[in-house]
Amino acid sequence: MSTAVITGINGQDGSYLAEFLLEKGYTVVGLVRRTSSEDQKLTNIEHLLKNQNLVLEDGDLTDSSSIWRLVQDYKPDEFYNLAAQSHVGVSFTSPESTTEINATGVLNCLEAIRNISPKTRFYQASTSEMFGDNTQVPQSEITRFSPNSPYACAKVYAHNLVVNYRKAYGLFACSGILFNHESPRRGEQFVTRKITKAAARIKLGLQSSLYLGNLDAQRDWGYAKEYVEGMWMMLQQDKPDDYVLATGETQTIRDFIDYVSEAAGFNLMEYVSVTSTNMRPSEVPLLLGDPTKAKNQLGWEAKTKAKELAKIMYESDLVKEEKHVK
């Protein structure tokens, strides 16, 4: 039986990956960081907590001793580093902690693996945000990075580090350059979920307005559940490499609002106001991925496109919000 470590297991991707690996018969070791609340909310993995092949360990990506202990204790076959301060907007207000987690945290993982368990295969959650304001599309593994936020700058550092540890030490280390992927488990501060949750609440009379920022940005949105399989596929190859995972289609935030309006049966745009507080100091205007390499070499392809995804997310939020209606 193989063992896999997942950092960020309670995040959107971590929870889907844990489900996927447990179904494949893996022992999954999930890293969770302690919170000060009495009952730690493990909402995304609540349904997995009784699984005997799932172990949770306390730790923090920025605390190298906790990462070294994890690698020492389990010497895992695979290590998926999904933990991050993943909100681009927040990285402008908390640039230092974002850098500690998203850049130095990755160094901590690679150093632990290099020193203790060099046979461990490593996956790094790289991102299309690294393309930043380079609007040359479609963006592929060879497109120039032009990061446009503290989040993206830290991710570029981590991405380069993975390439370097592969070359310098022969580690089996891969980066998935993933374009935006969403689901009903998406954090509520990200634009898609903010929109689908608000639409459900407006439909039920629980809310009357939705405040957003830049509606003209374009994103290549896929379904998170499908993307975690691509991560696993990268670690099953003969050689480590980096791959773009994307749908190959792009839409504006306005388009996404239209898709949700169609699913909800009313014009959500009538409730939207644009506020400067939701604008970022610098923006990533256009993301459109070229997933050809992943298709040809991994056999991976995105199936669910943005319109269907909007419907899935809206319907899930409607069920959740109905519980608040007497």
Ligand code: NAP
């Ligand atoms: P997410 O839902 O925000 O999950 C991130 C997880 O990381 C959370 O469970 C969080 O734990 C944990 N975490 C944060 N700081 C930590 C620390 N210092 N030590 C340990 N754990 C920590 O993000 P996601 O959407 O699943 O994304 C997964 C990864 O892919 C991230 O690295 C993200 O940057 C990257 N990525 C995401 C996308 C996307 O569209 N979703 C695209 C490209 C790349 P808490 O619950 O304690 O906060």
Ligand code: G4F
């Ligand atoms: O949903 P977002 O916050 O996602 P963003 O910035 O594209 O980042 C996500 O995808 C990246 C991959 O490309 C990941 F690396 C990253 O971890 C994260 O998962 O914003 C999408 C777009 C932006 O252009 C933003 O300015 O929507 C725009 N937007 C407009 N109004 C808004 C809002 N974004 C948020 N979060 N909230 C708004 O009210």
